[in-house]
Amino acid sequence: MRFRLDPACLAIVALLGATCVIARAAAEAPTAQEIVMATDRVRNPGEPFRLTVTLTEYVAGSERNHDRLVVFSKEDPGTRQFRNLIQYVEPPRDAGKKVLLDGHSLWFFDPASKISIRISPQQRLLGQAAIGDVLTVNLAADYAPTVSGTETIKDAARTDRNCWHLDLRAANDQAVYNRIEYWIEQRSFYPIKGKFYSDSGRLLKILYYRGFAEQLGAVRPTEAVIIDAVDTSLATTAAFGDYRFQEIPDAWFQRDYLPRLQIQ
Amino acid sequence: MNGRRRRRFPYAALVGGLLSATASIAAEEPPASQQNQDLELIPPAAQQSSMPTAGHGKTAAGPQRLYVEDAVTVSSQRDDLVVAAPLPPNFNWQERLFVDARRQWDIDESSHLFYSDRLNLRAENDISAPDHENAINDLREAYISFEPLIRTYFDLGRINLKSGVALGYNPTDYFKARAVVEPLSADPTVLREDRLGTVMLRAERIWQGGSVTAAIAPALHAASPIYTNLDLPSFDPMLDRTNAQSRMLLKGSVNIAPDFSPELLIVRDGNVTKLGANLTEVVGQRVVAYAEWSSSRQTSLIDDAWRFGRQTGTLPESAPRPLSDDGHESFVNELAVGASYTLGTSVTLNLEWHWNAAGFSSSDWNQWFAVGRGRSARDPVTLELWFIRDYALDQQELIGRHAIFFRADWVDVFVPKLELAGLVDVDPRDGSALLQFSADYYVADKWTVGGLIIAYAGGRLSDFGSLPQQGSALVKVIRYF
Numbered sequence A: 001m002r003f004r005l006d007p008a009c010l011a012i013v014a015l016l017g018a019t020c021v022i023a024r025a026a027a028e029a030p031t032a033q034e035i036v037m038a039t040d041r042v043r044n045p046g047e048p049f050r051l052t053v054t055l056t057e058y059v060a061g062s063e064r065n066h067d068r069l070v071v072f073s074k075e076d077p078g079t080r081q082f083r084n085l086i087q088y089v090e091p092p093r094d095a096g097k098k099v100l101l102d103g104h105s106l107w108f109f110d111p112a113s114k115i116s117i118r119i120s121p122q123q124r125l126l127g128q129a130a131i132g133d134v135l136t137v138n139l140a141a142d143y144a145p146t147v148s149g150t151e152t153i154k155d156a157a158r159t160d161r162n163c164w165h166l167d168l169r170a171a172n173d174q175a176v177y178n179r180i181e182y183w184i185e186q187r188s189f190y191p192i193k194g195k196f197y198s199d200s201g202r203l204l205k206i207l208y209y210r211g212f213a214e215q216l217g218a219v220r221p222t223e224a225v226i227i228d229a230v231d232t233s234l235a236t237t238a239a240f241g242d243y244r245f246q247e248i249p250d251a252w253f254q255r256d257y258l259p260r261l262q263i264q
Numbered sequence B: 001m002n003g004r005r006r007r008r009f010p011y012a013a014l015v016g017g018l019l020s021a022t023a024s025i026a027a028e029e030p031p032a033s034q035q036n037q038d039l040e041l042i043p044p045a046a047q048q049s050s051m052p053t054a055g056h057g058k059t060a061a062g063p064q065r066l067y068v069e070d071a072v073t074v075s076s077q078r079d080d081l082v083v084a085a086p087l088p089p090n091f092n093w094q095e096r097l098f099v100d101a102r103r104q105w106d107i108d109e110s111s112h113l114f115y116s117d118r119l120n121l122r123a124e125n126d127i128s129a130p131d132h133e134n135a136i137n138d139l140r141e142a143y144i145s146f147e148p149l150i151r152t153y154f155d156l157g158r159i160n161l162k163s164g165v166a167l168g169y170n171p172t173d174y175f176k177a178r179a180v181v182e183p184l185s186a187d188p189t190v191l192r193e194d195r196l197g198t199v200m201l202r203a204e205r206i207w208q209g210g211s212v213t214a215a216i217a218p219a220l221h222a223a224s225p226i227y228t229n230l231d232l233p234s235f236d237p238m239l240d241r242t243n244a245q246s247r248m249l250l251k252g253s254v255n256i257a258p259d260f261s262p263e264l265l266i267v268r269d270g271n272v273t274k275l276g277a278n279l280t281e282v283v284g285q286r287v288v289a290y291a292e293w294s295s296s297r298q299t300s301l302i303d304d305a306w307r308f309g310r311q312t313g314t315l316p317e318s319a320p321r322p323l324s325d326d327g328h329e330s331f332v333n334e335l336a337v338g339a340s341y342t343l344g345t346s347v348t349l350n351l352e353w354h355w356n357a358a359g360f361s362s363s364d365w366n367q368w369f370a371v372g373r374g375r376s377a378r379d380p381v382t383l384e385l386w387f388i389r390d391y392a393l394d395q396q397e398l399i400g401r402h403a404i405f406f407r408a409d410w411v412d413v414f415v416p417k418l419e420l421a422g423l424v425d426v427d428p429r430d431g432s433a434l435l436q437f438s439a440d441y442y443v444a445d446k447w448t449v450g451g452l453i454i455a456y457a458g459g460r461l462s463d464f465g466s467l468p469q470q471g472s473a474l475v476k477v478i479r480y481f
Helices: A007-028 A032-043 A121-125 A255-260 B011-028 B032-041 B301-311 B362-372 B380-394
Strands: A049-059 A062-075 A082-090 A098-102 A105-110 A115-118 A143-154 A160-170 A179-185 A191-197 A203-215 A218-228 A234-245 B065-077 B093-108 B111-124 B135-149 B152-159 B198-207 B210-217 B247-254 B263-269 B272-283 B287-298 B330-343 B347-356 B402-410 B418-427 B432-444 B447-457 B469-480
Touching (some): A032 A143, A032 A160, A032 A179, A032 A218, A062 B432, A098 A255, A105 A121, A105 A255, A143 A179, A143 B032, A203 A234, A255 B210, B301 B380, B362 B380
Antiparallel strands (some): A049 A062, A062 A082, A098 A105, A105 A115, A143 A160, A160 A179, A179 A191, A191 A203, A218 A234, B065 B093, B065 B469, B093 B111, B111 B135, B135 B152, B152 B198, B198 B210, B247 B263, B263 B272, B272 B287, B287 B330, B330 B347, B347 B402, B418 B432, B432 B447, B447 B469
16 A cells, blocks of 8 residues: 655645744743843853953054953843942052942042042943943843844954843933843854944944953853944953952941042 | 545644744844954954963052142232232242152051151242242141951041042031141142141941941140241141141941931031031932031121131231121031933033022122222231132132032043043132043053143133132142052
8 A cells, every 4th residue: 555645745744844943042042031031141250249340442553542440330230230349459549549330329539539429321321432341231121122033243353153132221210321232142142242232323332342251150251342333433442350259238328438448 | 535624734834834933033043254353453462362370460468558749820810809818829830849648557457557658849930949939848747547346446536537429529528627728739639638637536337237436635735827939838747727627526427228328417617506417319320419418507708707817917906897797506407419421321411509598699709809999008907808719628618608510521532541621610709710621541551641721711700800819820740659
């Protein structure tokens, strides 16, 4: 007896098969929120920590200015957002300046004037190497992400990376940028690239992560290249080093503690 | 023929639909090549990753700062004053060389020494050289700090204790009087830097959700007359300026709500008790609103000046009182209300309204001009009239009742690292104004060049237009170490 396969049956089998594959893939594929949370974990240790950020500014291709800052970061379990304390170490004219960034509580302390001035969220973006670029942030806490698709793009070392391309829209008024395009490598969840937009939709900055290395128990990016998209002759590299887990009491995150903050 | 017409399964449509969906997904993918073009924007010098090595990013301890600054100022004077200016006139040119140091030494993890000092070497057209006036040392701070308990601090020595949230005028800055020394700029943000601390014992406790500070500053020296440009001591801590009367301060702040922690202050200054408050609130993404208030029972600025002049011997006991005032005490409120606004990613604007109930009223101003008009510069009445204004400046108080203050700061203007700042301090009674425009260019990590222009604008019978100075211009170069 010869078994004959009807074309209609074939199509049905194919359809069922395809549906199963798609359904299974859909079941396994992480959601946009899960992707962003996973890449947050790549960038940020789960315990309170400090690190040193060395910023090198380039103007028209030439190395120009250097900043060095120590950043103390601790996740707020209520909001899942990071609270940050920043102290400038270099250049000499800025040494000792400190910034508190904790939700809407944003303060700037200058040891020369010995006074703390409250700053607006927008002031995090002032200047070429802005405070907003060295903050420890959980993107998942402040942005509503959607997956735009998948792409193979080249990373900063010009190596192909298979990425999810995500579109992140500010979900609350603590988000530093209004919109971010983000490329995250599939499987590893390494952040590869970001594009940051203003409220008006203007592209402000392009960022590439690189130098992935073991830091505080996980592989994390140890450097970022930040390109000023408004004036493309300007670029900044941010090197993240001297990572340390550190106990950071909640009492540190207030204006009056800023003058007392000591880098040991 | 099979007369039964077979119903055809629309697999062609299904396959077509799947293909269409696939094509649709492919079309939604942005062209990766377009994204890769962004890599061309990375400067060649920054192409290579500087992978962290041992010791990478290690930090030096302490907010140390040492710099040498050279500044040359030229100024112009008015010669058509309604009230003749006291002699000698202000300098026409001045050359100043600073060695400015701020250091911290850690005795151990909980004990630190702080030191802040500025050595001035100066030459002016009205100072003959060599003279002790060529070298002046300002010991701003020198104190020891202990932390015997976690976040409980005791500080002892000369300390710059500052309070206030406003930019142009700080009613709650209770240690500001007489502390500003020879400033180069009229910018309040700079005036805060060029000032002497007060010898005090300060205790501070910080806990989660608040802090409290207590300070006791004893009287260590008799009050001295107001210094002029020509009689500054060379190497003297000038405690007569900062510790001429005993003061006690208690201030605290509590986080009442997330992001809202008002600060309340109470001060005993000599025989006067003052209450103060500081409030700030973020409004949206770009605005910070703030208010600063102080109240005390005291006499007017005119009476205060007259009493201080007699106390220090500047005004003789028999000095006339050219401006009538009843001398009675009343509750005097001082207020600074304002907001900052951030424009784009490079400009910050501040607008404030200042109020000092003890300052000159319109009738006081009219009287000041009427009494002084036509008198010589050496007339005792003229001297007394100008003494009142010098007193207000020395005390860092508003001389008028109202002021409107506007400041704009613009970073990375036209070229990276060029910062411009402009301020206008207006007396709304007569429309006169102090204007300052400054530019600082951060040439390199350790070099800054800059300049500023100050102008006092207004009619002859106005607050700023009646001052002997018409304006000044300054250029400077700073080398940090």
